[in-house]
Amino acid sequence: MVADAFNQLTNEQRTLLWLREVEGQSYTELAAILEVPVGTVRSRLFVARQALRSVWHGERITKGGSHEVR
Amino acid sequence: MKCDEAAEFVSALCDGELIPRAEAEHIGTCPACQLLMREYIEMGAELRRVASLEGAESTTPRVWSGPESLFANWWKRGWRTMRIPRLAFVTLIAAIAVLGSSLALVKVRAHSEGTVLVLKVARPDAEPVACPLSTRDRNYATCGFFGTTNGKNIGYKIDLLGHDGSRVQLGVRTKNLGARTGPEDLADIQGEPQQEVDFEPGETLKIDMPGTGMLTVTGEWFDHMPAFIGTGSNREIDPQANELRMVMPLLLRDGTLVGDLEGASATAPDLAAVIVYIRGEGLFILSPTPVKGAVKAHVNLSRITFNEDAHAYTFLTGVPVTRSNHLWVLHNAGFKPSSQMDSKFWITTFDVNKLPSEWTSSAR
Numbered sequence: 520m521v522a523d524a525f526n527q528l529t530n531e532q533r534t535l536l537w538l539r540e541v542e543g544q545s546y547t548e549l550a551a552i553l554e555v556p557v558g559t560v561r562s563r564l565f566v567a568r569q570a571l572r573s574v575w576h577g578e579r580i581t582k583g584g585s586h587e588v589r
Numbered sequence: 590m591k592c593d594e595a596a597e598f599v600s601a602l603c604d605g606e607l608i609p610r611a612e613a614e615h616i617g618t619c620p621a622c623q624l625l626m627r628e629y630i631e632m633g634a635e636l637r638r639v640a641s642l643e644g645a646e647s648t649t650p651r652v653w654s655g656p657e658s659l660f661a662n663w664w665k666r667g668w669r670t671m672r673i674p675r676l677a678f679v680t681l682i683a684a685i686a687v688l689g690s691s692l693a694l695v696k697v698r699a700h701s702e703g704t705v706l707v708l709k710v711a712r713p714d715a716e717p718v719a720c721p722l723s724t725r726d727r728n729y730a731t732c733g734f735f736g737t738t739n740g741k742n743i744g745y746k747i748d749l750l751g752h753d754g755s756r757v758q759l760g761v762r763t764k765n766l767g768a769r770t771g772p773e774d775l776a777d778i779q780g781e782p783q784q785e786v787d788f789e790p791g792e793t794l795k796i797d798m799p800g801t802g803m804l805t806v807t808g809e810w811f812d813h814m815p816a817f818i819g820t821g822s823n824r825e826i827d828p829q830a831n832e833l834r835m836v837m838p839l840l841l842r843d844g845t846l847v848g849d850l851e852g853a854s855a856t857a858p859d860l861a862a863v864i865v866y867i868r869g870e871g872l873f874i875l876s877p878t879p880v881k882g883a884v885k886a887h888v889n890l891s892r893i894t895f896n897e898d899a900h901a902y903t904f905l906t907g908v909p910v911t912r913s914n915h916l917w918v919l920h921n922a923g924f925k926p927s928s929q930m931d932s933k934f935w936i937t938t939f940d941v942n943k944l945p946s947e948w949t950s951s952a953r
Binding site for chain 1: 597600606635637639
C-alpha cells in the first residue's frame, strides 16, 4: 500500500506531500505555509517524492507480482 | 542534459509548474523521465485514492458530499491557477483520475517487462476493443466481449493459456448468440469449442467467427496493467457527441463508498444508456435522454450526482462522462438478477428504447 510507504517518510515529507497531493496546495501556497522560497518547495517535493518512490518500489518488489486484486 | 538534472523538474511538471525550456525539452523526449513522471502521478493518485476512500468510509460523509470535497477542490484549484494550458491540465487530471480510480489494476504493475499482453480485437465492422491479459495474475488472464456485428449478436472469450518469451498461446471461443441481447456472461461461451492459436505481438491474427466474419487481433506487451484500457473514443479526454462513458466508476451513497467496479468500464454511443449493477445496491440505468421514473442527475466532468429517497448518490468515474451537464438515472434497488448474472457487479450498454421490463418494472 502506498499508505504504508507514506508512513515511512519523515514528518516534513508527509506533510508536504499531503498538502500538495491531497489538498492541492500550490507551490506559492506551500511556500507561504512553510515560510520558504518556492524553489525550496520544488526541491523538497522532489526529495519527498523520490523517498516515497524508493520505499514504495522496495515494498512492491518484496511483495512480488502475485497481488490479490479482488 | 542528464536525467538526474531534470528529475526535480519532472516533479514540478507533475504539479503543473512552469519549468525551464531546456529541462522541458529533455523531459519531452526522454522515455526515462516520462516514466518517472508517470510514477509520480501514480503515487499521487494512490495517495488521493487512499485519502478519499478513508474519508468516504469514515463517519465524515461531508468529505464526499460537500461541495469542497477533495476531488472537487483539486479540480477547482487547477482551473483557477491555470499554470499550464487548460487542455494539458484536463489531460493530466483525467490521467490522474483514471489512475486514482483503478487501484486494483495498478496493483498488478510489474517491474519486469512483458507481463501484460494487451490485445486489440476488431470485429469486421467495428473499432478494436482492448483485451488485457496478464501472465501473472489469473484474475486478468481472460477477457471477453458481447455485442453486435454484421447485424448479429456475438460473443467471444479469449484466455491466455501460456507464454514462451513474447509468444503466447491463446484459447479463443466464439458464439453467435442469435437474437439474444442484453448482458451476457462469459460462462455462456465456455461450452463452445476452443481454438488454440499461437500469437506474438507484431503479428496479425485472423479468427473466423462462423457466419459473422473474421476477428482481427493485434497486440503489444506492456510492463504493467494499463490503468486505462478503453478503446477508440475512450482514449480521448473529451467525450464524443451523444456518448456516455462510465470508466471504472465508484458509487458513493451519502458519502460512503458502496460500489467499486474494480476497473470495469462501458461506453455507450448514440444516446444509448449505460447499465450498472452492484450487488446490494441494485441496478442503475444511466441515460442521456429522459426515462420514465428516472431522476435527473447533475454531471460535472467525472462526477454524477443525484438524489433519491433522501439519499445522495455520486458516481465518480475515470474520465469526463458526457458533454452534457445532466443525464437521467433510473435506480432499481429491488432488481434481482438471475443466478447466472448475480456477480458482484457488472456494467453494460443498452438501447434506452428497448430496456427489458425486468430492469425497469420494480424501479422506484
